[in-house]
Amino acid sequence: MTVRVLLADDQTLVREAFAMLVESAPGMEVVGQAATGRQAVELARSERADLVVMDIRMPDLDGIEATRLIAADDDLAGVRVLVLTTYDTDENIVDALRAGASGFLVKDTRPAELLAAIRTVAAGDALLSPGPTARLIARFLSSPALPLTAGPDCLSEREREVLALVARGLNNTEIAEALGLSPLTAKTHVSRTMGKLGARDRAQLVIVAYESGLVAPGGG
Numbered sequence: 001m002t003v004r005v006l007l008a009d010d011q012t013l014v015r016e017a018f019a020m021l022v023e024s025a026p027g028m029e030v031v032g033q034a035a036t037g038r039q040a041v042e043l044a045r046s047e048r049a050d051l052v053v054m055d056i057r058m059p060d061l062d063g064i065e066a067t068r069l070i071a072a073d074d075d076l077a078g079v080r081v082l083v084l085t086t087y088d089t090d091e092n093i094v095d096a097l098r099a100g101a102s103g104f105l106v107k108d109t110r111p112a113e114l115l116a117a118i119r120t121v122a123a124g125d126a127l128l129s130p131g132p133t134a135r136l137i138a139r140f141l142s143s144p145a146l147p148l149t150a151g152p153d154c155l156s157e158r159e160r161e162v163l164a165l166v167a168r169g170l171n172n173t174e175i176a177e178a179l180g181l182s183p184l185t186a187k188t189h190v191s192r193t194m195g196k197l198g199a200r201d202r203a204q205l206v207i208v209a210y211e212s213g214l215v216a217p218g219g220g
Helices: 012-024 037-047 063-072 092-099 111-122 130-139 157-167 172-179 183-197 202-211
Strands: 003-008 028-034 051-055 080-085 104-106
Touching: 003 012, 003 037, 003 111, 012 028, 012 111, 028 037, 037 051, 037 063, 051 063, 051 111, 063 080, 063 092, 080 092, 080 111, 092 104, 092 202, 104 111, 157 172, 157 183, 157 202, 172 183, 183 202
Parallel strands: 003 028, 003 051, 051 080, 080 104
Antiparallel strands: none
16 A cells, blocks of 8 residues: 655755655655645645655744644544644644644654654554653643543553553553563553543654643653
8 A cells, every 4th residue: 555645844855855755665655745834735635645744844834833733634534644843842843732733743754764753653653752752741741731532540540550651651562561561552542531631643642742741741
């Protein structure tokens, strides 16, 4: 199955470089390039991309607002957004995650890491770097809360343990090892936790864990 990728960045050279990289990878194709956030939204709708690699800072409509529009469109429910930032301390990353992005990546990442990130997010997982993500969430939780249907109190003890491990950046296999479960059982717990909280993906689970105090900034 080919991953259909849309590239959104106001710098032509950056877009072209990313396009050549993506097109050179098996199982991926670039279906459009956008220089503004508004173009990104329009192309996401017209080209039916699986994933948008979205720069945060763009003219006309920034990447955060573009991400919010894509995430809020029921017709684009299957479209994932991977946001790009110049630095991993960019405070806008939390806003982007809240808007519906499934992860973030710094622009100076290595080519192989970019391709791996695209595959990860397109597969429905969140791309979260535990250290930077924890620092950002701890620092910028003053923005409005996510529109979740419930808080951690609705979770079972096991689901709360799983949520805490997701917040630390562990994948399903690592969660399974930490709790002595099978990977399939760990995946089931993560899915049920997302369902109970009304979370779009693991990125939102991380924010919930910190926002609710289940995981303390700087702790586990």
